[in-house]
Amino acid sequence: MLAIGTLARRTGTKVQTIRYYEQIGLMPEPGRTAGGQRRYGEAELDRLAFIRHARQLGFTLEAIRELLDLSDHPEKSCQEADQIAGRQLRQVELRMARLEALRTELERMVHECSGGNTADCRVLEVLRDHSECLTAHDEIGA
Amino acid sequence: MLAIGTLARRTGTKVQTIRYYEQIGLMPEPGRTAGGQRRYGEAELDRLAFIRHARQLGFTLEAIRELLDLSDHPEKSCQEADQIAGRQLRQVELRMARLEALRTELERMVHECSGGNTADCRVLEVLRDHSECLTAHDEIGA
């Protein structure tokens, strides 16, 4: 029987995060000791590891909820899981493309800055005038 | 004199976002009509455009606050602005490296999925067992 702290250490999760997952229904309500502390088994450890790994791959908790549901029903078609992963892949590719545009622009800003005073700072100048940008970077939160 | 909606349209910002920027002190309190509606001038338009552009480049509002402060004092050294931009560049590069690792892993997952049922779905299998990953992807929120 594993205490919540052990589970946390083994999966690289904060204790509060585990309780949060329980609260939103991603993790099941575990058994309790007489004193009211949570005790977990191996199944819960595996489930939490699954969740954390999916988070590391950038899946949202909603997507993870679906993946866990699929994983709980081995007779269901794999197609859905494949679609979720495919969607995630396309999102990652999109974010990379956007970041690439940002990188180019930032590099240019930094390299062109000659180090005088802010009156003719290249960094600030580019920020002031969008038309100086070579690449398009229209979305926020890329 | 520009109404808040005009400012919003011209800069691609939501009206509430402009009020939010005012609330946190990023935008100044503008003049008001007799009826209490906000009216802006060109200076505010420029300032908002600066903010939005910096947001598109991924700067946090805190970094933008510093950049605006530097921009307001043309006699200060450019060095600080350069450092902020450099920091942002390194962050973007880090995020790109992480996303690259994710992309590799997701691609592998999706391509190896043969389309049976979830019992032997490659996507779910990889999520279940971290050791199957070829690349390291340790940080969440990359």
Next chain:
DNA sequence: CCATATTCTACAGTGACTGTAGATTTGGAG
């Protein structure tokens, strides 16, 4: 003058946690 569009304030909600306060429980040493 009136209808419609815009703006106002104030507050709650988002996602995915993280942090805090104050009380209780647990596990091991003596």
Next chain:
DNA sequence: CTCCAAATCTACAGTCACTGTAGAATATGG
């Protein structure tokens, strides 16, 4: 068995950068 420090408990507020909502007031064109 007693004591103590570490871990855990609940409940709630805070983070970031917005976004959405309700209900009232204001502005504008016909």
